[in-house]
Every structure is written in C-alpha cells, then in structure tokens.
Amino acid sequence: MTVNEWIGFAVGVSTLVGAVAIGVRHLVKSYLAELKPNGGSSIKDSIARLEQRVDDLFKLMAEK
Numbered sequence: 742m743t744v745n746e747w748i749g750f751a752v753g754v755s756t757l758v759g760a761v762a763i764g765v766r767h768l769v770k771s772y773l774a775e776l777k778p779n780g781g782s783s784i785k786d787s788i789a790r791l792e793q794r795v796d797d798l799f800k801l802m803a804e805k
Contacts, residue, residue, distance in 0.1 A: 775784045
C-alpha cells in the first residue's frame with residue numbers, strides 16, 4: 742500500500758471511531774438524564790411516587 746492509501750485508511754478508521762464515541766456519549770447523557778428528577782416524567786420521579794404510595798399503604802395497614 743502506498744502512503745496515500747495508509748493515510749486514507751487512517752482517516753476512515755478515525756472517523757468511524759469518532760462517530761461511535763459521539764453515539765456512546767449521546768446514549769450515556771440520555772440515560773443519565775432519566776435518573777435525575779425533572780418534575781414528573783423521569784424514572785426517578787416515577788420511583789419517588791411509587792415509594793410514597795407504598796409508604797401510605799404501610800401506614801394504612803398499620804392503623805388496622
């Protein structure tokens with residue numbers, strides 16, 4: 742292979758690695774956003790609501 746072919750190969754590989762890195766970064770950011778409370782629509786908020794309901798049910802059961 743000539744020098745130009747090696748350079749072209751290196752540019753292609755680095756482009757693919759960069760695209761994969763950007764994709765992984767985007768996925769990680771979107772997953773982390775789900776773990777922060779945002780006023781009602783995140784997984785964290787859903788779990789907080791469920792925990793509160795379970796606590797209320799335990800209080801009702803303890804009263805009887």
